[in-house]
Amino acid sequence: MEFKKVIGDRRTIRFFDPNRPVEPEKIQIMLEAANLSSRAVNADFAKAIVCLRDELPPDIVESLKTPTTTTQFDLAPVYIFWYGDTKFADGAQQRLKELVDLGALPVTHGWSHTYVDEVAYAQVIAPMSQIEMANMWAISVETGLAINQAILAGVDEGLGVGLHAFNTEVAKKALNVPDTWAPMWVLFVGYPAEDRLGGGARPRRPLSNSYYRGSYGNPWEDVPGVKEKLREAGMLQDGMDADKRHAEVRALADRFGLPT
Numbered sequence: 466m467e468f469k470k471v472i473g474d475r476r477t478i479r480f481f482d483p484n485r486p487v488e489p490e491k492i493q494i495m496l497e498a499a500n501l502s503s504r505a506v507n508a509d510f511a512k513a514i515v516c517l518r519d520e521l522p523p524d525i526v527e528s529l530k531t532p533t534t535t536t537q538f539d540l541a542p543v544y545i546f547w548y549g550d551t552k553f554a555d556g557a558q559q560r561l562k563e564l565v566d567l568g569a570l571p572v573t574h575g576w577s578h579t580y581v582d583e584v585a586y587a588q589v590i591a592p593m594s595q596i597e598m599a600n601m602w603a604i605s606v607e608t609g610l611a612i613n614q615a616i617l618a619g620v621d622e623g624l625g626v627g628l629h630a631f632n633t634e635v636a637k638k639a640l641n642v643p644d645t646w647a648p649m650w651v652l653f654v655g656y657p658a659e660d661r662l663g664g665g666a667r668p669r670r671p672l673s674n675s676y677y678r679g680s681y682g683n684p685w686e687d688v689p690g691v692k693e694k695l696r697e698a699g700m701l702q703d704g705m706d707a708d709k710r711h712a713e714v715r716a717l718a719d720r721f722g723l724p725t
C-alpha cells in the first residue's frame with residue numbers, strides 16, 4: 466500500500482474476527498518495523514511480548530481487562546504487550562562508538578570515542594538515566610515511536626490494530642515481565658470484523674489548533690492544494706456517518722452477543 470494511504474487507513478479497530486488467526490509472518494513484519502524505529506543512543510527501548518489469546522488461560526484474559534479495555538481482549542486473536550526498558554543506558558557507550566566507527570555519528574559533528582565517553586555519556590546519558598522523570602519521558606517517547614511503526618506495518622499488511630490500556634499487574638505475573646520494564650500499552654492485532662476503515666476517519670481539529678509557525682500564537686496556515694493532494698492519495702478521508710456506524714455496531718453486537 467502507498468505510505469500515505471496506510472496512514473489514512475489506520476483506525477483503532479475494536480471488533481476483530483475472533484476466529485481468524487493472524488499469520489505469524491505478519492506479526493514479524495510489525496516487529497521488524499518497530500525494530501527499525503529511530504532511537505536515542507541506538508538503544509532497544511521498546512520491548513514487546515506477543516501473545517495469542519487462545520494460548521492464555523481464559524481467567525488471565527478476563528483479568529487483563531480494564532475499564533477502558535474490555536471486549537477487545539475476547540475478540541482480538543493476538544495481543545502485543547509493549548514495555549519500555551528502563552535499562553536503556555546500559556551499553557550506550559559501546560553502541561555510540563559503533564555508530565562513530567561506522568560514520569553514522571560523523572567526526573564533522575564532533576563525534577569520537579573520547580566524545581562519547583566524556584561528553585555524550587558522562588554529561589548527558591548517565592545523568593539523565595538517573596532521573597526517574599527523564600527516564601520515563603525518554604522511554605515513553607521511544608516506545609511510542611516503535612509502536613507506531615508496528616501499527617502502520619500492520620495496516621499495510623491488511624490487519625486491524627488497536628492500542629489500549631491493560632492490567633499491568635496481571636500481565637507482569639502472567640507474562641514473566643522483568644522488573645526493569647515499564648508497562649506501556651497492549652496492541653491488539655487481528656482481521657477486522659467491523660468495516661476495515663472503522664466507518665470513516667475520526668474527527669480531528671485543524672492543524673492551526675496545535676501547530677504553529679515561528680512562535681506560539683501564530684498558527685500554521687494550510688498551504689493551498691495540500692489537503693486536496695492528500696485526499697487524492699487517501700491520507701485524508703471522509704469522516705464517520707454516525708447512523709451507519711451505530712447500525713454496524715448493533716449488527717456486530719448481535720453477532721458477538723454484546724450489550725447495546
Ligand SMILES: Cc1cc2nc3c(=O)[nH]c(=O)nc-3n(C[C@H](O)[C@H](O)[C@H](O)COP(=O)(O)O)c2cc1C
Binds near residue numbers: 476629667
Ligand atoms: C496510547 C493510546 C492508548 C489508548 N487506549 C485506549 C483504551 O484504553 N481504550 C480504548 O477504547 N481506546 C484506546 N485508545 C484508542 C483511542 O481511543 C483512539 O485512538 C481514538 O478513538 C481515535 O481513533 P483512531 O485511533 O481510530 O484514530 C488508545 C489510543 C492510544 C494512541
